Amino acid sequence: MNANGLTSRRVKLPDGGSATPYEWRGEDVLIRDDALTILRCIELLQDPEMDADEKSRKFIPLFFADWGDAYTACDYDGAEFGELIAAAVWDVCGIDLAGDKPHERPLWDPEEDAALIRISFRAEYGIDWDEVRGSIGFAEFVALVGGCSADTPLGRAIYYRNPNTRPKPTKHNKKEVEQWDRLHRAYALGARSRSSHGANEGNDAAMNDAFAALKRAAR
Numbered sequence: 001m002n003a004n005g006l007t008s009r010r011v012k013l014p015d016g017g018s019a020t021p022y023e024w025r026g027e028d029v030l031i032r033d034d035a036l037t038i039l040r041c042i043e044l045l046q047d048p049e050m051d052a053d054e055k056s057r058k059f060i061p062l063f064f065a066d067w068g069d070a071y072t073a074c075d076y077d078g079a080e081f082g083e084l085i086a087a088a089v090w091d092v093c094g095i096d097l098a099g100d101k102p103h104e105r106p107l108w109d110p111e112e113d114a115a116l117i118r119i120s121f122r123a124e125y126g127i128d129w130d131e132v133r134g135s136i137g138f139a140e141f142v143a144l145v146g147g148c149s150a151d152t153p154l155g156r157a158i159y160y161r162n163p164n165t166r167p168k169p170t171k172h173n174k175k176e177v178e179q180w181d182r183l184h185r186a187y188a189l190g191a192r193s194r195s196s197h198g199a200n201e202g203n204d205a206a207m208n209d210a211f212a213a214l215k216r217a218a219r
Helices: 035-045 052-063 067-072 078-093 114-125 138-146 153-161 174-186 201-218
Strands: 018-024 027-031
Touching (some): 027 078, 035 052, 052 078, 078 138, 114 153, 153 174
């Protein structure tokens, strides 16, 4: 996932929002990369009740600040526009539409962990999520999630979901390992969970269908 540098240019939009230029083959394409918009894009692409063509119609104007300019950047080549969509969605959202990126098991989920995120952002950073969600970038949001300490509800959940934190069993720590296993089960994400940095296997078919529809729309 691409993170904006401290000197990255942000563009104010007529509707009051902002976008970041995404370089595509020597041209800049404006993408709405604030956390609220990207989370809405992720929800849209992974919505099981919406067909792929409807996702495509709604996604393009939501993701691209000016999708006409994005199309122009590829010289009106539908195939290249499809490539732009796949590249930008991976770099900005962390979603693998093309199905050719490595994935890690998700340790948090923006839907299942919504309450934990709100509480932990207040506790760790003094941030009210509803006040900042439209102004901070999605990459910044992901960094804030990852920066929550184990003293916060979200950080604690992530810690016990991560198999790498399980104590190595010895003849002296049986109770410690049992406690970790119990909390690992308690904090486990549900079947609907998805990764903020890539679709899990349960969403592969939906992602492929959405990508096919987006490429059709580009043509």
